[in-house]
Amino acid sequence: MSWSPRIVAFCCNWCAYAGADLAGISRKQYSPDTRILRVMCSGRVDPAMVLRCFEQGADGVMVLGCHPGDCHYLSGNEVAEGRIESAGETLSLLGIDRRRLLLKWISASEGDLFARTASEFAAMLRELGPLGGDSNSS
Amino acid sequence: MKGAPRIGVFVCRCGTNIASVVDVPSVVSSAKSLGKVVHVEENLFSCSESALEEIARTIRRECLNRVVVAACSPRTHEPIFQDTLAKAGINPYLLEMVNIRDQCSWVHKADPVEATRKASELVRMGVAKASLLEPLEVSAVPVERKAVVVGGGTAGLRAAADLASMGFETSIIEKSDRLGGTLLSYREAGVDLESKAVLGNLIRSIEDNGVVVRTGCTVESVEGSVGSFKVLLSNGESLVAGAIILTPGGSAVAASQEVERAISSLDFDRMLGGGSSPSHVSFIQCVGVRNGDRGCSRFCCLKSLLQALEVRRRGGEASILYRDLMFYQRGAEELYREACEAGVRFFRCDGPIVFKGGRLRFSSPIDGEMSLRTDVLVAGVGIVPSDSIPELSRILKVPMSSEGFFLEKHPKLAPVEFATDGIFVAGCAQYPCDLRETLMQGSAAAAKAASILSRKMLQTSPLVCVVDEERCRACGECEAICKFGAARVSVESGRKVSRINPALCKGCGTCAVSCPSNAIEARGFTGRQIDEAIAALLGGTG
Numbered sequence: 001m002s003w004s005p006r007i008v009a010f011c012c013n014w015c016a017y018a019g020a021d022l023a024g025i026s027r028k029q030y031s032p033d034t035r036i037l038r039v040m041c042s043g044r045v046d047p048a049m050v051l052r053c054f055e056q057g058a059d060g061v062m063v064l065g066c067h068p069g070d071c072h073y074l075s076g077n078e079v080a081e082g083r084i085e086s087a088g089e090t091l092s093l094l095g096i097d098r099r100r101l102l103l104k105w106i107s108a109s110e111g112d113l114f115a116r117t118a119s120e121f122a123a124m125l126r127e128l129g130p131l132g133g134d135s136n137s138s
Numbered sequence: 139m140k141g142a143p144r145i146g147v148f149v150c151r152c153g154t155n156i157a158s159v160v161d162v163p164s165v166v167s168s169a170k171s172l173g174k175v176v177h178v179e180e181n182l183f184s185c186s187e188s189a190l191e192e193i194a195r196t197i198r199r200e201c202l203n204r205v206v207v208a209a210c211s212p213r214t215h216e217p218i219f220q221d222t223l224a225k226a227g228i229n230p231y232l233l234e235m236v237n238i239r240d241q242c243s244w245v246h247k248a249d250p251v252e253a254t255r256k257a258s259e260l261v262r263m264g265v266a267k268a269s270l271l272e273p274l275e276v277s278a279v280p281v282e283r284k285a286v287v288v289g290g291g292t293a294g295l296r297a298a299a300d301l302a303s304m305g306f307e308t309s310i311i312e313k314s315d316r317l318g319g320t321l322l323s324y325r326e327a328g329v330d331l332e333s334k335a336v337l338g339n340l341i342r343s344i345e346d347n348g349v350v351v352r353t354g355c356t357v358e359s360v361e362g363s364v365g366s367f368k369v370l371l372s373n374g375e376s377l378v379a380g381a382i383i384l385t386p387g388g389s390a391v392a393a394s395q396e397v398e399r400a401i402s403s404l405d406f407d408r409m410l411g412g413g414s415s416p417s418h419v420s421f422i423q424c425v426g427v428r429n430g431d432r433g434c435s436r437f438c439c440l441k442s443l444l445q446a447l448e449v450r451r452r453g454g455e456a457s458i459l460y461r462d463l464m465f466y467q468r469g470a471e472e473l474y475r476e477a478c479e480a481g482v483r484f485f486r487c488d489g490p491i492v493f494k495g496g497r498l499r500f501s502s503p504i505d506g507e508m509s510l511r512t513d514v515l516v517a518g519v520g521i522v523p524s525d526s527i528p529e530l531s532r533i534l535k536v537p538m539s540s541e542g543f544f545l546e547k548h549p550k551l552a553p554v555e556f557a558t559d560g561i562f563v564a565g566c567a568q569y570p571c572d573l574r575e576t577l578m579q580g581s582a583a584a585a586k587a588a589s590i591l592s593r594k595m596l597q598t599s600p601l602v603c604v605v606d607e608e609r610c611r612a613c614g615e616c617e618a619i620c621k622f623g624a625a626r627v628s629v630e631s632g633r634k635v636s637r638i639n640p641a642l643c644k645g646c647g648t649c650a651v652s653c654p655s656n657a658i659e660a661r662g663f664t665g666r667q668i669d670e671a672i673a674a675l676l677g678g679t680g
């Protein structure tokens with residue numbers, strides 16, 4: 001059986017999660033490797049949670065929130081941006097390819113973008129291969 | 139919740155919407171093997187009336203104290219199932235929904251095996267989170283059906299008149315000794331007759347509706363939150379209010395400081411009102427605004443245009459020196475054409491001007507070096523933020539823009555609201571508005587405030603953040619990051635500690651991540667609940 005990546009997607013309730021709902025309602029087909037974890041805001045995502053995902057064997061993590069200016073809580077996404085940036089730095093230090101952590105803004109009306117993002121991220125991880133390989137290759 | 143978790147899992151077939159792709163019986167059987175799960179069943183339509191009744195009966199019969207529904211989106215269906223939990227006698231927040239329709243069957247049609255595997259894993263995550271759910275109580279706070287309006291200018295008067303006419307006890311707090319604000323300066327105008335009529339009307343309507351007016355008075359402090367604010371005034375009085383509307387307005391740029399020997403459009407209004415007919419009048423626009431940090435005031439072009447037309451009507455010459463002409467108001471463009479036909483002259487001028495010995499000298503990129511006979515030079519002054527704004531911003535914890543005006547929650551979605559519930563803004567305190575816009579905003583803010591005041595009780599969501607006071611070291615990170623002023627460090631029985639006001643907290647959880655002592659919990663999305671879900675997904679067999 002071919003290998004498929006294990007992906008955790010933290011989605012904010014108001015935009016990204018709603019975008020995933022819209023992908024469903026409009027039957028946008030995408031790669032089935034992503035597991036959504038709903039949070040109220042991307043500002044809820046702790047870099048420690050992201051690192052724990054990798055620690056426990058996730059091949060990739062997405063943090064998906066509202067576009068700048070659209071966060072339901074005003075600026076949780078801006079805060080998230082800084083935190084995810086620093087989580088990315090930690091990944092590099094650990095020898096993990098930074099591309100395995102994706103921060104992206106997806107609105108409630110962008111079902112199509114959600115589907116594309118999930119598929120493209122999975123495809124990229126398929127190319128990178130399982131998590132363990134990074135430190136040797138980079 | 140007392141006793142060990144007894145989790146029930148209900149997997150919805152959604153007719154064929156889920157079941158045609160996801161192998162529901164296999165999801166059911168994998169759920170049965172999960173720890174703490176004592177009951178699993180599938181439903182044809184979990185949200186149908188009969189299924190909901192059956193779920194409630196099952197909860198009672200099996201003594202379930204956590205429920206996982208694997209169906210569609212919590213964004214649409216959570217309230218329905220929460221209601222069922224409540225009917226079955228357990229706390230509605232002991233529910234976790236898993237979306238195997240929008241995230242599995244509808245989007246992975248071509249791959250039923252993977253869709254089924256994904257559904258089982260999502261259920262596993264949901265069960266893990268559910269095992270750590272806690273009962274939460276919705277609290278309701280009574281609403282003071284009263285409003286306080288800060289600022290007695292056009293916007294404030296309109297908002298107060300509207301609210302009072304709806305039957306809400308309304309008070310206006312005005313810093314100066316007279317109501318009317320900026321409009322007052324235009325009162326004797328003569329050109330802008332509208333102002334006088336509008337002001338008269340507004341004052342009559344606040345009198346008729348019994349609005350309480352406090353002049354020569356400012357706000358000292360504000361406590362409480364939406365539904366019940368306590369507003370302490372400089373005269374020692376204390377008012378209670380369910381909602382507060384801020385309308386401190388703006389002030390006109392002082393013309394004399396900006397252009398030598400010029401009078402402001404307000405002074406010129408008074409001249410015209412006094413019946414004077416100057417023979418040569420020149421207007422210079424964009425005075426004190428559009429200079430880097432300050433934007434366009436938008437209505438001063440129209441103001442000068444109206445005055446220039448009046449000068450022409452009285453037989454004088456009128457010239458307008460402009461940088462760009464801004465005639466965006468309804469009817470303004472038509473008025474511009476009328477002014478051109480009436481012989482008002484327009485000169486583009488972006489550089490320095492000299493006004494001496496009855497002549498105005500300047501150079502225009504279109505007309506070259508110019509010298510105009512000028513008896514009166516009028517500065518079309520813009521509006522700058524009122525100096526009350528910084529103080530009110532500090533007292534009420536509401537933000538200002540870089541220009542120093544109040545900044546609303548969202549320019550389109552919430553144009554007269556602040557992020558803090560129960561506080562609204564209208565008029566020139568927000569940006570320079572013309573009379574019509576100011577009136578509309580006053581009414582809009584009143585309508586928004588009324589949507590709170592018309593309720594007897596306000597329900598507050600229990601999905602908020604809470605501080606563990608034992609762990610809190612009062613570092614203030616949460617206070618710094620919270621955009622809603624919900625987290626505050628204060629001294630409690632001799633010890634500094636952070637408290638989160640549940641009436642102000644929106645439950646986003648951003649502060650929980652910022653806390654270096656791990657003392658904040660975001661209810662409904664606690665760190666442990668999320669970690670447990672991650673572990674269930676990745677630690678499982680997959």
Ligand code: FES
Pocket residue numbers: 012013014015016040041042043064065066070071072073074075076077
């Ligand atoms: S609510 Fe979507 S990022 Fe804050």
